[in-house]
Amino acid sequence: MVMGNTAEPGFKSLCLIKKLFVKKLRLILGDQLNHKHSWFDENDKDVIYFMAEMRQETDYVVQHIQKVIGFFEAMRNFADWLEERGHFVIYYDLNHPDNKQELSKNLNQLIKAHQVEKFEYQLPDEYRLDQQLKQFCDTVTLDTEAYDTQHFLTSRTDLEDFFKGKKTFTMEYFYRDMRKKYNMMMLTDKDPEGGKWNFDQSNRKKWSGKPEIPHERGFRKDVSQTLKCINEAGIKTIGMVDETSFNWPTSRADSLSVLNYFCENLLVHFGDYQDAMDPDQVYLFHSRLSFAMNSKMLHPLEVIEKVIDYWRENRNQIDISQIEGFVRQILGWREYMRGIYWMKMPEYRTTNTLENHNKLPDFYWTAETKMNCLHHAIKQSLNHAYAHHIQRLMITGNYALLTQTHPDEVDEWYLGIYIDAIEWVEITNTRGMSQFADGGLVATKPYVSSGSYINKMSNYCKSCEYTASKKTGDNACPFNSLYWNFLFEKREHFKNNQRMNMMMSLLDKKDPDDLQELVDRAQEIIKNPQNF
Structure with a gap:
């Protein structure tokens, strides 16, 4: 495996020999580390396997440092595994002198240098990469072929x-x-x-x-x-x-x-x-x-x-x-x-049915908030690149939806912060399940709650500055006023949603003065999240 300037003595002469036989260039992306793929059943002498750490992939969203390290380490281990089985691998680490940091440029360079006659790749699981590789194949004169990743239990369709x-x-x-x-x-x-x-x-x-x-x-x-x-x-x-x-x-x-x-x-x-x-x-x-x-x-x-x-x-x-x-x-x-x-896709990436447009609060990058549930869920995410599904859905996602944050901002945060986040699984869970931005395609009702649910399912509330049972006042749980304000502001979106009938009925029965007090407090939280 070629990484930086670590090539073994005699490697250049080995490359010259390889050029006489190489016919295929096969691409392996960073999330295609499938040891069981049929590509690797035989040791074809006319195949180059190519893997690369690229700024294209590290920079399209700000990533958690553990996510970048995790993928790079796993990719390098996979390349070593291939070489141990006799496969010929060209690996560009991030600072390799030949690394153009962009997939198409790297591929064109290798095709020319090794007189490649056929390019093969496994179908990407991200739409943007799928489109990039299709466009690349349209620009080259050699034969190209796409293969299934042989991982999922269903096809794309x-x-x-x-x-x-x-x-x-x-x-x-x-x-x-x-x-x-x-x-x-x-x-x-x-x-x-x-x-x-x-x-x-x-x-x-x-x-x-x-x-x-x-x-x-x-x-x-x-x-x-x-x-x-x-x-x-x-x-x-x-x-x-x-x-x-x-x-x-x-x-x-x-x-x-x-x-x-x-x-x-x-x-x-x-x-x-x-x-x-x-x-x-x-x-x-x-x-x-x-x-x-x-x-x-x-x-x-x-x-x-x-x-x-x-x-x-x-x-x-x-x-x-x-x-x-x-x-x-x-x-x-x-x-x-x-x-x-x-x-x-690709329309799903821009859907925003609830017309939310607020910014994600700065404390999503610092965990500096007095709300104990958010503080711990975000701090854990920053420290470990991990939170389980309920923390993502009913703490960070719940707050983002109740404060009517633009789903683009929510997508970007989730895609960057979690080590397991790849767009195909992140965006459907975030924009669909969590933010209801798809209008109910994935979730039949929005996954929002007041402080009572958080208190029921967690141990966050007992040591929080706010009281989960209080709806108004300085020490009332912010989730309570945000919840009723969300239902009030989005009532037109939910008037025909049968699963929301009970909550909308409770909203209609609220005393107007009490409701106004809840709305006022919620608006203060939304406008000045740094104070809570």
Whole structure:
């Protein structure tokens, strides 16, 4: 592998020999680290594999430093793995002298230098890269071919085909179809194990100190050289990192280790507390597998099968409600969100049905707010490049929606700050599930709440400066006034939404003076978020 000026003696002569035989150039993107891909079954002597760390990818949004390091480390490990199996790899690190920092320029340079006759790539999972590679292929005279990544359990168009002719795209029906299709936890071709499809009602317990939460399967990796490379390039990042104790899996072996640890130590209570939140617990019983899966170091089917097999071997200790919630996230939501992405892009990227236009408060980059839930959820995100789905949906996302933040700003923050955030999964969860910007395509009602829900599901409120039960006054939880103000200001959007009927009815019954007091306080919060 060529990285910077680290080429071994004799490498130039090796390149000259290679030029006599090379016919194909194959591109591997940073989230295509699939060890099981059929490309690698045979060691073709006429193939160059190309990987690159590029400013194109680090700079299109301000990224968390751990995200940049995580992808670079995983890419380098994957390139090493390829070379160990005899594949010929050209790898441009960020500061490689030949790195043009832009994909098309790098490809053109290699095609010319190595007399490439055919260019091959795996279909990207981001629309912008998909378009870039299509345009590139239109500009070159050599043969080109695109391959499937052989990772997902559905094609780009399967979800659209499944809901063809339907007015609503209810994920539950798609999830059930996937359970049947892959025979996951099925007694017959129609009957699910446990007597029902969904155990979500059992997955909403608040964690109160017991049971004890095992330490995550972490890593103490020294990434100082990668960090130095990033700093020397002058890449702007957010968040922090311990350069001598990097905590994320960056190889397939690491990823399998995290999977095994989840099964043996965390699965037993995963479902119960998957929605719980605590200021002192970063990961609770969550798997920490999303980065390994979204970079394709792990295949979703092997993850699901491994976890189900472990559950079957330990059914006397692990209830079905723990495993079903996990399977639903991967077999259902993950595939569903990807399907929505390819069904609705590129228009989905600009949808803003609720017409929200406010800026995201500065404390999303500092965690400097008196609201304890936001302080801890954001601080955790800045420190670990991680927050679980309820923290993202019902704390940071909830506040952004209640303060009527422009979805572009919300997208940019989520895409940058989380190590597992790639647009196909980020934007559908953020603009759709969290911000209701798509008008109800993904979520049938907006996921907003007052302080009562946060108090019910978390341990944030007891040590907060504000009181979750108070609606007005200086020490009233800001979420309370923001909630009623949101319903008041957006009532026209929800007047025909049956799932909002009860809340709109309660809004209509409010005393006008009380409602005005709530609206006034909410407007003060929106205008001066730094004061709260």
